[in-house]
Amino acid sequence: MRYLSTRGGISPLPFTATVLEGLAPDGGLIVPEKIPELSEADLRRLRGLSYQDLAYEVFRLFADDLPESELRLLVDRSYATFTHPDITPVVKKGRVWILELFHGPTLAFKDVALQFLGNLFEYLLLTRGEYMNILGATSGDTGSAAIYGVRGKRNLAIFILHPHGRVSPVQALQMTTVTDPNVFNLALEGTFDDCQAIVKQLFGDLEFKRRYRLGAVNSINWARVMAQIVYYLWAYFRVSEAEGAEEVRFSVPTGNFGDIFAGYLARRMLGGRIERLILATNENDILTRFVNRGDYSVREVIPTLSPSMDIQVASNFERYLYYLFGEDPERVREAMVRFAEEGRLRFSEEEIRRVQRDFLSASVTQKETLETIRDFYQETGYILDPHTAVGVRAALEFLEARPMICLATAHPAKFPEAVSRALGFEPPIPEALKGLSERPRRVVILPADPAAVRRFIEENALQIS
Numbered sequence: 001m002r003y004l005s006t007r008g009g010i011s012p013l014p015f016t017a018t019v020l021e022g023l024a025p026d027g028g029l030i031v032p033e034k035i036p037e038l039s040e041a042d043l044r045r046l047r048g049l050s051y052q053d054l055a056y057e058v059f060r061l062f063a064d065d066l067p068e069s070e071l072r073l074l075v076d077r078s079y080a081t082f083t084h085p086d087i088t089p090v091v092k093k094g095r096v097w098i099l100e101l102f103h104g105p106t107l108a109f110k111d112v113a114l115q116f117l118g119n120l121f122e123y124l125l126l127t128r129g130e131y132m133n134i135l136g137a138t139s140g141d142t143g144s145a146a147i148y149g150v151r152g153k154r155n156l157a158i159f160i161l162h163p164h165g166r167v168s169p170v171q172a173l174q175m176t177t178v179t180d181p182n183v184f185n186l187a188l189e190g191t192f193d194d195c196q197a198i199v200k201q202l203f204g205d206l207e208f209k210r211r212y213r214l215g216a217v218n219s220i221n222w223a224r225v226m227a228q229i230v231y232y233l234w235a236y237f238r239v240s241e242a243e244g245a246e247e248v249r250f251s252v253p254t255g256n257f258g259d260i261f262a263g264y265l266a267r268r269m270l271g272g273r274i275e276r277l278i279l280a281t282n283e284n285d286i287l288t289r290f291v292n293r294g295d296y297s298v299r300e301v302i303p304t305l306s307p308s309m310d311i312q313v314a315s316n317f318e319r320y321l322y323y324l325f326g327e328d329p330e331r332v333r334e335a336m337v338r339f340a341e342e343g344r345l346r347f348s349e350e351e352i353r354r355v356q357r358d359f360l361s362a363s364v365t366q367k368e369t370l371e372t373i374r375d376f377y378q379e380t381g382y383i384l385d386p387h388t389a390v391g392v393r394a395a396l397e398f399l400e401a402r403p404m405i406c407l408a409t410a411h412p413a414k415f416p417e418a419v420s421r422a423l424g425f426e427p428p429i430p431e432a433l434k435g436l437s438e439r440p441r442r443v444v445i446l447p448a449d450p451a452a453v454r455r456f457i458e459e460n461a462l463q464i465s
C-alpha cells in the first residue's frame with residue numbers, strides 16, 4: 001500500500017515513511033492510495049478472530065512494509081496494557097449497543113491508537129538509529145494517552161504542556177504521576193491557548209525543530225486513524241452475529257473527525273454494511289451543520305461538559321473532503337485555501353446528498369447530555385460519560401430496525417463532576433485511578449513563555465552528543 005497527500009504534492013510513499021512525518025510536507029494529510037474492500041471470503045475469515053488477530057490482519061493491509069513478525073509483536077505489546085480480555089468489549093444496554101473503548105491505561109479511546117503508535121515509533125526509531133522528542137499541548141485526554149503511549153520507550157521522549165491548575169484534577173494526576181525519565185510534564189502558568197501557541201511557535205522554528213527532532217502525535221497521524229478502524233470491524237462482527245443482522249449503524253461522538261473518519265473507512269471496507277454513521281456533536285456543531293445543511297463555517301468555541309469535543313476546526317475533515325471531491329487533490333487544495341481565508345465552505349445540493357448517504361447528524365446540548373446520563377442510568381443501570389452520552393442521545397434520534405452501536409469514548413470516572421450533576425453521585429472509581437493522589441509526581445511549573453519552554457527542552461531533550 002502506498003500513501004498520497006490530500007493536496008497531491010508528494011510522490012507515493014510506503015507506510016513506514018509516512019508514520020514519522022505526521023503531516024505531508026505540502027501541508028496536506030496522508031491518505032492510502034486505495035481503500036481495500038473486504039470480500040465475502042475475507043469477512044468469513046475475519047469474523048471469528050480475537051481483537052489482536054483482527055488488528056494484525058487489518059494493519060497488514062495498510063502497513064505492508066513492516067516485517068510481519070514485528071507487526072505481530074507490536075500489536076500484542078500494544079493491547080497487553082488493556083484490562084479487558086476483549087480489548088474493546090461491546091455490550092447491549094437498553095435499545096443500543098455500547099462499544100467500550102475505555103479499557104486502556106488512561107480510560108479513554110485514544111489509548112487504542114496511542115498505545116500502538118508509541119510502540120510503532122519506538123520500533124521505527126530503533127531500526128533507523130534515530131530518536132525523536134515529541135512535543136504537544138493538551139487540555140486533558142490526548143496528553144495523558146500520549147504520555148502512556150511513550151513512557152519507558154527507547155529513543156523517544158515526550159514533552160507535554162498543560163495549563164497549570166486548569167485541567168481536571170483526574171487528568172492532571174493521570175499525567176503527572178508518570179515518573180519515567182523520558183516523560184516531561186510542563187505545567188504552564190497560562191491557558192490552554194498559551195500552551196498551544198508556544199508549541200506552534202517552537203514547531204515553526206525549523207532550525208530548532210530539526211536540531212531536537214521534534215515530532216507530534218496528534219490525531220492527524222495516519223497510524224492513529226488506521227488503529228481505530230479495527231474496533232468498528234470488531235463491533236460489526238459481534239453485533240451482526242448477535243442480532244442476526246446484515247447491516248448496523250454506529251453513533252460516534254465527534255470533535256476532530258478522527259474517530260468517525262476511521263468509521264468512514266470501515267464502512268467503505270465493509271461495502272456499506274455500516275448503513276450510516278451517526279455524527280454526534282455537542283454545542284460546537286460545525287460538523288452537524290455541514291452534514292445537515294452543507295454549511296461548514298467556523299464559530300467561537302463554546303466550553304461544554306464534553307470538553308474533548310469542544311472543537312471548531314476538525315483537523316481530520318480534510319481527509320473526508322478528499323473522498324467527497326472524488327480524490328481530486330486540486331479541489332481539496334482550493335477548498336482549504338478558501339477555508340483559511342473565509343472561515344467557511346459551501347457545498348452543492350448534490351454533494352450534500354452524498355454526505356447524507358454516509359452520515360446522519362445531530363447536535364446535543366449540555367442539558368440534553370445530562371438528561372441522557374440520567375435517563376440511561378434509570379433505564380439500564382449503566383453510567384455514561386458525557387462524551388458517550390452525546391453519542392447515545394444522537395443515536396436515539398436515529399433509532400430504527402438496524403442495530404445501533406454507540407462508541408463509549410471515555411470511562412465515566414474521568415468526568416465525575418458531570419456525572420454527579422446528572423445522577424447526584426459520583427461514578428465508582430476503577431482500579432486504574434485508585435491511589436493516584438498518593439503516588440509520586442513529576443511535573444515542572446514554568447511561566448507561559450516560549451523562551452522558558454525552549455530552554456527546558458534544550459536541557460532535557462534526547463540528542464546525539
Ligand SMILES: *Cc1c(COP(=O)(O)O)cnc(C)c1O
Nearest residue numbers: 141255256257258259308409410
Ligand atoms: C478525543 C475524544 C473525542 C473526540 O474524538 P475525535 O477523534 O477528535 O473526533 C470524544 N470523546 C473523548 C472522550 C475524547 O477523548
